[in-house]
Amino acid sequence: MPRHAQLPAYQDIVRAEWVDYNGHLRDAFYMLIFSFATDALIDAIGLDDSVRKARGRSIYTLEAHINYLHEIKEGAKVQVQMRVLAHDAKRMHLYLEMFADDRDEPVAAGEQMLLHVDTSGPRAAVFDDDVAARVRALVDAQASLPAAGFAGRVIGLPRPTRT
Template sequence: MTNAAPLELHRDTVRPEWIDYNGHMNVAYYLLAFDHATDAVFDHFGIGKSYVEAESRSLFVVEAHLTYAREVTAGDPLRFASRVLAVDDKRLHLFHEMFHAEDGFLAATAEFMLVHVDLADRRSAPFPAAVRAALDATAAAHAALPRPPQAGRAVGARRPSA
């Protein structure tokens, strides 16, 4: 299940209802599209909806950061490249890139910190050993890739120099 290249598990199309009054995809729908890409990663590792239903465990986003590089508009095809940046007993650090599927340009990125949660008591819980091993192997493979420049960025205005 390891992959030295980013995981390409999700594609989508910008829907007309995702367009705002500026004529491009609204910020809320970027997050929705990245959430769908996250679901595809979960399914890939066997921790998607069927896992939640069978094991009463899930992953919750505890932090998210989106960056925008270029506009996309209604009808644009999208492809997502996903990386496992890090994993520990209970956390998954996931990074996605959204590309225009035909023109190839980077449209946006999303970085998520997720916590594995036992739904019975709504508290963090360790990943099952097999899931942790698969995530570790993928994180190790993805560590060989150049780190995305958007990963780990903070929001802030630059102070004017004196």
């Protein structure tokens, strides 16, 4: 994903308490940063805290995948850029890339399947019209971007061959 694209973004700094015994950002904190970025996207599509409370709506994460591409250390300035790869009436397939300092290549990439919910159930709910319109507008604005480089990867080992 080009860093210069006008995409929803989140910025943070790798904190000392997020660093492991190797001096690198601990694997769980990549997800934490992606989670904070997802919160920023949720706000950007019109589901900020006040709207979530007033409407009894929220977003739940159904599935998440992370590709750890490069190590980063305490104090690194990170930026997460996001795009919606696909959506339907209740779900969004979100793609995220994390950049550190002045690197042009991502240090991590992630995908999340998000579900819009009515919190009184909780149960899946169709996006409200205004939110659905913002999601569509975001997808349309990102339509000309190149393919998401690390999307759709499957984890697994090759099956052993029988001899």
